[in-house]
Amino acid sequence: ERLFPLISEGDRKVDQTKRQVLDNLDVVVSEGERLTKLIDDVLDLAKIEAGKFTWNMELIGMSEVIERALTATSSLFEASGLKLVRKVDPDLPIISGDRDRLIQVVINLISNAVKFTPSGSITIVATMRDGEVVVGVTDSGIGIAPSDHQKVFEKFKQVGDTLTDKPRGTGLGLPICREIVEHHGGRIWVESEEGQGSTFSFTVPAQAGTQPVSRHVSLESLLHQLRERVADHKPRSKSILVVDDDPNIRSLLQQEFAEAGYSVRLAGDGREALHLIRQETPGLVVLDVMMPEMNGFDVAAVLKNDPVTMDIPIIILSIVEDKERGFRVGVDRYLTKPIDTASLFREVSELLDQGKSRRKVMIVDEDASAVRSLTEVLETSGYHVFEASAEELVASAVSSKPDIIILNSMLSNRNEAVRSIRFEKGLENVLFLIYQ
Numbered sequence: 001e002r003l004f005p006l007i008s009e010g011d012r013k014v015d016q017t018k019r020q021v022l023d024n025l026d027v028v029v030s031e032g033e034r035l036t037k038l039i040d041d042v043l044d045l046a047k048i049e050a051g052k053f054t055w056n057m058e059l060i061g062m063s064e065v066i067e068r069a070l071t072a073t074s075s076l077f078e079a080s081g082l083k084l085v086r087k088v089d090p091d092l093p094i095i096s097g098d099r100d101r102l103i104q105v106v107i108n109l110i111s112n113a114v115k116f117t118p119s120g121s122i123t124i125v126a127t128m129r130d131g132e133v134v135v136g137v138t139d140s141g142i143g144i145a146p147s148d149h150q151k152v153f154e155k156f157k158q159v160g161d162t163l164t165d166k167p168r169g170t171g172l173g174l175p176i177c178r179e180i181v182e183h184h185g186g187r188i189w190v191e192s193e194e195g196q197g198s199t200f201s202f203t204v205p206a207q208a209g210t211q212p213v214s215r216h217v218s219l220e221s222l223l224h225q226l227r228e229r230v231a232d233h234k235p236r237s238k239s240i241l242v243v244d245d246d247p248n249i250r251s252l253l254q255q256e257f258a259e260a261g262y263s264v265r266l267a268g269d270g271r272e273a274l275h276l277i278r279q280e281t282p283g284l285v286v287l288d289v290m291m292p293e294m295n296g297f298d299v300a301a302v303l304k305n306d307p308v309t310m311d312i313p314i315i316i317l318s319i320v321e322d323k324e325r326g327f328r329v330g331v332d333r334y335l336t337k338p339i340d341t342a343s344l345f346r347e348v349s350e351l352l353d354q355g356k357s358r359r360k361v362m363i364v365d366e367d368a369s370a371v372r373s374l375t376e377v378l379e380t381s382g383y384h385v386f387e388a389s390a391e392e393l394v395a396s397a398v399s400s401k402p403d404i405i406i407l408n409s410m411l412s413n414r415n416e417a418v419r420s421i422r423f424e425k426g427l428e429n430v431l432f433l434i435y436q
Helices: 012-049 062-072 076-082 099-115 174-185 219-232 247-261 269-281 298-304 323-329 341-354 368-380 393-400 409-414 419-422
Strands: 057-060 084-087 094-098 121-129 132-139 188-192 197-203 238-245 263-267 286-287 312-318 333-336 362-363 384-388 404-408 431-435
Touching: 057 062, 057 099, 062 076, 062 099, 062 121, 062 132, 062 298, 076 099, 076 298, 094 099, 094 197, 099 121, 099 132, 099 197, 174 188, 174 197, 174 341, 197 312, 219 409, 238 247, 238 269, 247 263, 247 341, 247 393, 263 269, 269 286, 269 298, 286 298, 286 341, 298 312, 323 333, 333 341, 362 368, 362 393, 384 393, 384 409, 393 419
Parallel strands: 084 121, 238 263, 238 286, 286 312, 312 333, 362 384, 362 404, 404 431
Antiparallel strands: 057 094, 121 132, 132 197, 188 197
């Protein structure tokens, strides 16, 4: 017997109710994520102001900070269709700073620029001036009235028409940026007029007595480092990092992997995952896509663009079916939910036995001996290697989609294609290693 009346599939009232429920769920999720971000920002700011924040100061290059921030925000440019323009001085000096916090500053400035720019471009500039590294993010967006320039750095302040404009953030991002920059001995400011875009800039003092960071290494040094990595390589541990914001999924995967004899660590979001990976390198990462603050694609892009973590195999396990984007940022396997346990265990076992992520490397050099030496060492280390000529660099890169491009500095200096290759579809996250 039927307990409920039979409702026809095309009933307009039912369809309207469904749409309303889905819309309400979207609002709940969106506001929940905004509240979580607000709580995180409040805690960060409170720790900084109380002097209880832990700073990890080290010698770093601002170019790397900017590249990492651009990698983390690449999905914003894809979604918005805005053009990204880079004007980063290749010979910036070394600075003393907290790498993760400076990346946070650049990410915040880029995110704000995208948020308030309906169309046009975002330009990031970094140069050396009067003993300081100056970084600026310029947008072609709605702009800010001069009377509001100082207000944007005040806690919980958002400029604009507060009665009609929906809040587009927590109002704490820029105050946190100011605290971080000032802790580094720098300053942050905005130049803008309404309707004419904005430029947010900050400075960090250059480290005294240091030389510019060189992107080029000698061929002998590069071969030596690669050979050392091969000699020191040990079979990857049977440890797995599970990254998912759903506690039920984390618990399920932990139970399944632990019963199979794997050592398992858990992370509830992308930031926590990167922190755990820096503490201890896992044998493999199982990664969800839809997570607050930092999605799985951005986490994968950060890992695959860092030489220290680029070899860690990554399996995406998500309800989102976007394999093309996943493989483009360098993931090794892409599985969709609901979880097929047998398939997941098969892929995990294969990747851990393989020992490292099998990545494609393109070598560009006219010296056959150099190509032969690099190929031998890289293939021994488990990479798939192929050669390309300088004249066919872009065409070869577009057709083969390498993860890494190794090229002679003489070719990189005279070939303008190298500077534009990152703008080719599918090559946004390619890693360049240049030797001389």
